Amino acid sequence: MSATRRKTSYDVAQLAGVSQSAVSRAFSEDGSVSQKMRDKIRAAADELGYRPNAIARSLGKGQSGLIGMIINRHSQQSYAAALTGITEILRESGGGVLLQVVDADSLADEAIATLLDYQVDAIICSSVLSNTAAEQCAKSGVALCLVNRQTDSMLVDEVFSDNEGVSFAIALGLASTGVQNAAYIYGPESGFVSRLRFQGFSAGCVQAGLAKPSKIYCDFTYQGGYDAALELLDLNPNLDAIFAATDTMAFGVMDALRYSKGIAVPDTIQVVGFDDEATAAYRAYQLTSVRQPMAVMLLEAVDLARNRIKNPKSPKRRVETKSKVIQRKTATWTIQSAIDSGRNQN
Amino acid sequence: MSATRRKTSYDVAQLAGVSQSAVSRAFSEDGSVSQKMRDKIRAAADELGYRPNAIARSLGKGQSGLIGMIINRHSQQSYAAALTGITEILRESGGGVLLQVVDADSLADEAIATLLDYQVDAIICSSVLSNTAAEQCAKSGVALCLVNRQTDSMLVDEVFSDNEGVSFAIALGLASTGVQNAAYIYGPESGFVSRLRFQGFSAGCVQAGLAKPSKIYCDFTYQGGYDAALELLDLNPNLDAIFAATDTMAFGVMDALRYSKGIAVPDTIQVVGFDDEATAAYRAYQLTSVRQPMAVMLLEAVDLARNRIKNPKSPKRRVETKSKVIQRKTATWTIQSAIDSGRNQN
């Protein structure tokens, strides 16, 4: 079992007694080869354990079959599940995903460069990108698709979930239960989606005749949420609802309320999160939260990217997916009123 | 900003008035080029926005700089954090991570094939692998390193955490508090690490003079843990400790105990988990759990792989890392006794 030289199409050709290009054809979907020849070649290939070298193919075709993905460290968890689907799909078409997890948005540019070096066909990015990075992609003819991120460039597609819409609906839902003093906790990802969610939430509050919600910033952690809740309480003792930009922070909020202050959730203060992490369903939290259709979003992104590869100058597309609020036990409006609120918004 | 043809080393050569091979040298660490020439070339390259094509380089060198990673869907969460570090390191050396997330171990072989097609230099795998897949790697001269997985092959390295050791220590710790009837809940990953952990736990119980722990299988979920706990309770009403192969299941166990049965944790039944998920630290759980040094393990894996690339026939290496039990509130032995137990084991 020593590491022998990898078999090439020449080896197969020789064994099968055909030309090398015949081998190439036998391994491409639409190569014009007779069935007989194809069989003969495949047989020879199997005997040798030959598989086409994807790198060499890439060089010749100018397409690598690779898709680059840039994920922000903080949102990684939400993407984890969806990653299964995406690698599977790409695997079926013989491609792969080149992953870059970035710690901070500032590193995204560097990540892009590496991806570009490997001639990825497209980049799916859930991190903020500099304009130069976006331009670089365009110049290199690489399709770029942002996920829950925005850009001015007319040549990059975007897929969003309706961050503002659900947040709006949540405000209405909360208001329908008599909430008067709502607060919002800012969160992760350089605040980009946080801002969207706040805007929606804020607009919803106003629409419902409430004051604009107070807001507070914190880092992206459980502890951050915990501390933020305490601070919020100091600022406004009449608080009766907290919407956190992220489940992780919402858990912190709940625990600060329940364990540190002895405040009942949702009786005294209602809590809503975002992301629908697994933990949200656990009996100890049962957090009402928002579920974005991550798998759908990512698949949509792959789709947009592929279309753009085929047709590079097609106009910018932006697809918005519907999120769902998962009603559990930390907020008390009825599903019906939530649905209604959603309708109002559209 | 139309997608112009990508600049090549020839373009740079022409601009700088030198040969193409000079450009190549200017971009390789140890190319023999005068400083003056290097500067001139780099300047020209910058002007053109040139970056070497990693795919072409791979083809020429026979090394892609790519590392393939295969992660089992169920263990993905534990790897998520460590992925940041790994992509970063590889990025620095100009390489990348080709990721494959597999749903079931049975898909790992297919994943390997795809990875091999792209000529990855090494594969880091946290999924069970067939022998043929392992042989395929060896035959292709691709370094293979398993993480928390085992194989007979003498040519693949392994990095483990001391699954058995900590589990043994946990048994002793539990026993030191007077536990009499311990149970174990099997878990994820085709049971491979589950088995290791059970063996260690079981041995620890015996060593402490207890009966062998009862065990029960369940799927890998919160609900699975929940149901398993209930069943265990039926089987043995005197149960006083449950060790779950995974935190996720342990959360289910705790909630079944507390909310469904009104049983106090840890007063009546102690619970210990494995993985130290973020949720374990939350106030509502405060689960005593085991933290494996994932980042270290993965880095170690990269290191092993790189060494094997340099020296393909070096003897099999197996590195075992130390896990740490994180004492929180669901088990009552003291840290000191845990440390002592650990010592006994070594």
Next chain:
DNA sequence: CTGAAAGCGCTAACAC
């Protein structure tokens, strides 16, 4: 130290 030339393994015209 620098340039010329020969591949790396494959795809894609181009002839037959």
Next chain:
DNA sequence: GTGTTAGCGCTTTCAG
């Protein structure tokens, strides 16, 4: 259909 030939963009001898 099938074989021949010319690249894809780089690295690496090999001369000079």
